[in-house]
Amino acid sequence: MIINPVLHGFNPDPSFVRVGDTYYIANSTFEWWPGVRLHQSQDLVHWTLLNSPLTRTSQINMRGIPSSGGVWAPDLSYADGKFWLVYSNIEVVNGAFKDGINYLITADDINGPWSEPIELDRTGFDASLFHDDDGRKYLVQQTWDFRPGHHAFDGITLTEYDPVEHKLLPSTRRTLWRGTDVKIVEGPHLLKKDGYYYLFCAEGGTQYEHQESVARSKSLDALSFEVMPGNPLITNFDTPDFPLQKQGHGQIVETAEGEWYYASLVSRPWWHDWDTRHGVRGWSTLGRETSIQKVEWDSEGWPRIVSGQAGQVEVEQPKDAPHIADSEEFENSGYQHDTFTSPQLGKDWNTLRVPFSEKMGRVGDGKLVLRGQGSLANLFNLSLVARRWQSQNFDAEVSLEFDPTNYMQMAGLTNYYNDFSWSWIFVTFNEKTGKQELQVAVNDRNGYSAPAASVELPEGVHSVRLRTRVRTQTYAYDYSLDGGSTWNTLVEGLDAAQFSDEYIAASYGGFFTGGFVGLACCDVSGFYQEATFTDFRYQER
Structure with missing residues (x-):
């Protein structure tokens, strides 16, 4: 049985593909490194985290980009005996503009090596590559209109891609569909079936009005797509008490x-009786x-979610799925114990904007050493390694050795959403007492x-052992x-x-990640004081 969500924690905007007997999902990572999160499965139940395809700064340069910029809605496809990956690097998030570049890389094997990127265009985001059955290829994307008086979401455009010259053909660009009256049409994917081109798109924005709409056409001509009767395919807008939201x-x-x-993406918000304090339906701290929902095709050739538009928590898995036993090797095991014996960070760990390097620290021989750099509000030089919150109830703990000599040197355990919303328990120095001190600090929307x-x-x-205990609505710091x-x-x-999208959006507009728990070392005095972390444990409760 498929139990939703199949990927716990911050794993939005899935691109879904099957190659042979294996399914793959690629997810957005925004400002977190490495870029694009990949999982594979043979039964749609048990998912294994793979190496990320974006592991080199030559593939993406996110240094200094704003929070919730970076990799938006990657598209993974397979054709001509290789994997194709389209991804973005969004450099401007809020305001009239959404500056960003769309790239294409390829690999013969899902584990790489992946090629150096081909720059495609800067037209809009959420680009996907459609491989038609005649061998032609098309980039399909949301189109952003920055002009005052125009709706920013300017429909779904299509542009032919020349795989020999490795470039788009601008003269072929046309608008396929402008969406429904719900507006905010984005996230396009094309499917060809029984002579029709089916266009699947997200509409309604990233909050509780979110839905998936479907349109189809016999051709790829401009504005030739008709909307599905009874649209949308899926939405939870009318089911506020359902545990799955925003699908x-x-x-x-x-x-x-x-x-x-x-x-599709989904959230599992918690709430206080509809939480009228802030006028939101709930708080999605897991991002x-x-x-995954099962789909059938009706007599008129339209796709329908088997259980209805709201979807289900439990979904029948494919009839041909092999039997696979549960194991901690799979995603959602709810446990991580890292003794830092490897000279490389494990796949569960992430850094912000840039890869882990000697400038940030070193790992191996039973310890993670972080070299103090900027504060947790820094977009350029930050020594932080973190992993996703994957449950609303968990403990995370680590041992720390740190010898600060001034109050500008800090190291500890953090719960982190983005550069203006985080907290941590850390060791520092109190110059008034001449003693080392353990403190908790909270940065609440830059307060x-x-x-x-x-x-x-x-x-x-x-040495001090630090712990955070997260219990859905509240959390604690212990030592x-x-x-x-x-x-x-x-x-x-x-x-x-x-640590929820909704909380940040109330003051800043759209933000799209989720809670992380991590280890950090800051030295804003500029002397790069080092901290040593050992024996990290994450356990869901």
Whole structure:
């Protein structure tokens, strides 16, 4: 049985493809490194995290980009014996403009090596590559209109791609569809079936009005697409009490046995009786995840979610799916224990905007050493490694050795959404007492309060174990001076809503990631003081 979501935590905008007996999903990563998250499965239930395709700064340069910029809605496809990946690097997020570049890379194997990028265009975002059955290829994309008085979402455009010359053919560009009255049409994917071109698109924006719409045409001529009767394909706008929300922005795939499944983004918000405090339906602290629904085709040749427009939590898996036993090797195991013995960071770890390097620190021999750089608000030089929140209830803990000599040197354990919404428990120096101190600081939509709580560390203590406990609506920070046998709470009852899209959007507009828990070292005095982390554990409760 498929249990939704199939990918827990921040895994939005899935591109879904089958090659032989294996299914692949590619997800947006925005400003997090490495770029584009890839998973594979043979049964649509058990998913394995693969190496990311964007591992070199020559493929994408995100240094200094704003939060929620970077990689939006990648598109993974397979044709001509190789994988094709279209992705963006969005450099301007809010305001009239959405400056960004769309790129194309290829690989013979899903694990790489992936090619150097071909720059395609800067027209809009959410670009996908459609391989027609006559061998021609087309870039299909949302088109952004920055002009005052024009709707910013200027329909879905198509441009032919020349695979020999490795470039788009501008003279072929035309608008396929302008969407429905719901507006905000984006996330396009084309499918050809039974003589029709089917266009699947997201509409309604990224919050609770989100939906997936479908249109079709016998040709790829301009504005020739008709909308599906009874549209949308899926939405949770009319089912506010359903545990899955925001479904849409996805792609449809046929199994080897002729069954059809649709993967889309989804959220699992928690709420306080509709939470009238901020006028929102709920708080999606896990970000937007990935769900899979079964699809059938009606007598008129239109796709329909088997269980209806709201979808289901439990979905029948494909008839031809092999039997695979549960294992911690698969995604959603709910547990991570990293002793940092490898000279490379594990696949669960992420950095911001740039890859982990000697400038940031080093890993191996049982420890992660982070070299103090900028603050947690820094977009350029930041020593932070973090992993996704994948449950609304978890503990994360780590041991820290750090010897700060001034108050500008800090190292510890952080819960992090973006550069203006984070908190952490950290060791620093109090120049008034001449002692090292453990503090909690909260940066709430750029309102910085520190210390929110503090305690002086005893003389001779060289190692402290730090822990955060997240319990859906609230979270806490604890510390231990005896390696974790005895815990002391430094602060509790902090509001977890701080790590949700909805909370940030209330003040700043659209943001699209989710909660992370991570390890960080800052030295804004510029002396690069190092911190040593050992024995990290993440356990869902």
